[in-house]
Amino acid sequence: MHDVGGAGRRDVIVEAAAVEFDRDGYATASIAGIARAAGVSQGSLHRSFPTKHAVALAVIDEQNARTFAAMSAGDPSPIGTLVRASRGIADLLMRDVVVRAGIRISLEHGVLAQQTASFYEQWIAGVVDVFRLAIASGEVSTDLTPEALGGTVVPYFTGVQLVSNVRSGRADLLPVVATMWRVLVHAVVDRAHRERLLRVVDDVFA
Amino acid sequence: MHDVGGAGRRDVIVEAAAVEFDRDGYATASIAGIARAAGVSQGSLHRSFPTKHAVALAVIDEQNARTFAAMSAGDPSPIGTLVRASRGIADLLMRDVVVRAGIRISLEHGVLAQQTASFYEQWIAGVVDVFRLAIASGEVSTDLTPEALGGTVVPYFTGVQLVSNVRSGRADLLPVVATMWRVLVHAVVDRAHRERLLRVVDDVFA
Numbered sequence: 001m002h003d004v005g006g007a008g009r010r011d012v013i014v015e016a017a018a019v020e021f022d023r024d025g026y027a028t029a030s031i032a033g034i035a036r037a038a039g040v041s042q043g044s045l046h047r048s049f050p051t052k053h054a055v056a057l058a059v060i061d062e063q064n065a066r067t068f069a070a071m072s073a074g075d076p077s078p079i080g081t082l083v084r085a086s087r088g089i090a091d092l093l094m095r096d097v098v099v100r101a102g103i104r105i106s107l108e109h110g111v112l113a114q115q116t117a118s119f120y121e122q123w124i125a126g127v128v129d130v131f132r133l134a135i136a137s138g139e140v141s142t143d144l145t146p147e148a149l150g151g152t153v154v155p156y157f158t159g160v161q162l163v164s165n166v167r168s169g170r171a172d173l174l175p176v177v178a179t180m181w182r183v184l185v186h187a188v189v190d191r192a193h194r195e196r197l198l199r200v201v202d203d204v205f206a
Numbered sequence: 207m208h209d210v211g212g213a214g215r216r217d218v219i220v221e222a223a224a225v226e227f228d229r230d231g232y233a234t235a236s237i238a239g240i241a242r243a244a245g246v247s248q249g250s251l252h253r254s255f256p257t258k259h260a261v262a263l264a265v266i267d268e269q270n271a272r273t274f275a276a277m278s279a280g281d282p283s284p285i286g287t288l289v290r291a292s293r294g295i296a297d298l299l300m301r302d303v304v305v306r307a308g309i310r311i312s313l314e315h316g317v318l319a320q321q322t323a324s325f326y327e328q329w330i331a332g333v334v335d336v337f338r339l340a341i342a343s344g345e346v347s348t349d350l351t352p353e354a355l356g357g358t359v360v361p362y363f364t365g366v367q368l369v370s371n372v373r374s375g376r377a378d379l380l381p382v383v384a385t386m387w388r389v390l391v392h393a394v395v396d397r398a399h400r401e402r403l404l405r406v407v408d409d410v411f412a
Contacts, residue, residue, distance in 0.1 A: 025314055027233030107368060108231055108314060116372050144388060152366070152385045159365020160358070162313060166322050179358045182350060187393035 010048050013038045014062055017055045018101035026056055026105040026112065053112075056105055060115050063102020064122070066092055071126055078134035079189060080200050082127065083181055086157060087204045090173050093161055107162070124150045139197075141190035149188065156180055178205035216254050219244045220268055223261045224307035232262055232311040232318065259318075262311055266321050269308020270328070272298055277332055284340035285395060286406050288333065289387055292363060293410045296379050299367055313368070330356045345403075347396035355394065362386055384411035 016038035020029040031052050035045040049055040070088030075081040092099040106116040128150030134140035142149070160180050164173045181201040189197050222244035226235040237258050241251040255261040276294030281287040298305040312322040334356030340346035348355070366386050370379045387407040395403050 025231075025233055027231055107372070113372070120369055120372055142392070144385065148385050151382060152389055155365035155369035155382070156362045156386075157365065158369055159361035159363065162368070163326055163361035163364055166313070166319070166326055176357060176361070179350065179354050180362075183358055183393040184389065186348070187389040 009040065009044065010058070013040065013045055013048055013055065014058050015098060018059050018062075018098040020101075021056065021059060021105050022097050022101035026052075026108050031055075056112055057115060059098060060102045060106055060112065060119065063099045063106075064119050066096060066099055067102075067123070068126070071123075077139060077193075077197070077200070078130045078137060079139055079185070079193075079197055082130050082153070083197070083200050083204050086177055086181070087174075089157075090161070090177050094170055094173060103161070107158075120154065124154045126150075127153050138190055139193045140188050142188040144188065153184065156184070174205050178202075181205075215246065215250065216264070219246065219251055219254055219261065220264050221304060224265050224268075224304040226307075227262065227265060227311050228303050228307035232258075232314050237261075262318055263321060265304060266308045266312055266318065266325065269305045269312075270325050272302060272305055273308075273329070274332070277329075283345060283399075283403070283406070284336045284343060285345055285391070285399075285403055288336050288359070289403070289406050289410050292383055292387070293380075295363075296367070296383050300376055300379060309367070313364075326360065330360045332356075333359050344396055345399045346394050348394040350394065359390065362390070380411050384408075387411075 013034065017029070017034045020034050020037055023029075024033075029052070031045065032042060034052075034055060035042045038045065045055075049058065067089055070092060071085045075084055089099075093103070105112055106119060128146045131140060131146040131149040131153075135142075135146060140149075144152075157177070157180065160176050161170070161173060164170050164176050178201055182198065185194060185197045185201065219240065223235070223240045226240050226243055229235075230239075235258070237251065238248060240258075240261060241248045244251065251261075255264065273295055276298060277291045281290055295305075299309070311318055312325060334352045337346060337352040337355040337359075341348075341352060346355075350358075363383070363386065366382050367376070367379060370376050370382050384407055388404065391400055391403045391407065
């Protein structure tokens, strides 16, 4: 056992807890297992996080922060921004256990339902804002409201990454996210911008 | 405690287990709780299902059977068939605890991963077949293959119902599934069939 103080110890515990949650889910993972994986004593873990619930919230908070950071990738085209952001999040899902664990335990609902709902509301609100810009700029042309668009794109991505995990352990994640974008571009992007954005999808997911 | 024999007892246990799994998830639900909810002794439960894993598989099998029954709603239009099937599954998710529980524990992966993957493969294969018909009949006109279409529609629906559960306990399930169909119809349905199918979506989800 080693012991690093304060913020460093918190980070080590959050990473270790993510490995446990990602592998076993919230209900099965134990404080003892998390402490062991983090290489800290249970007493030390307890000083940072009094309960398993508190560790889980820290994993979800960190997942949210890393996911939203990927969302803010700059691109002059609103839909291009979303396409790049989804590639960033796909990369995080493939290589960042904190993001994977946060998404997994969020969707196991129950005790974490409130945080999960708040995460989805924030994520959807961010995507709604992008669609507002895209409609205002003429990039998107559709009967659907920005709220309906944000409220369908976020669940679409959620399902695509989840079923990719079930079917292939996310080995097919990039092509299935690319297919999602081809559907969305054909459904809502104005004809004048369609070919350009289909090329962006091809480039970003090549 | 009462005790009904054979198939009757199995059904009672599967329904009771579904209530427990739906509320608590696979890892948290217990054999003792399931027996209590079913009104049978643990010994009696054990004769039908030797392990919690075996009960979970029975719930998933029953969920699969009920879900696939909803998929075979007849309609001369292939996409019309899928739209009606998705309404049938949405109704099951709202009122049938076995379907809700089966979907929930399937997506908690881990111990049930193999059954879950097989369920998704079957479901996707069924939707791929419908898209083959729809392309052959000219109802669907797209660059995407039937495999890519099946492989994106099933995850889309999965994510939509899951996020609807997180956001509203599925209170908004019908409108969000309708939005999914509006996106899909605009994305892949041939122009000649688009207005008719948008009206089908409006009717089915009214």
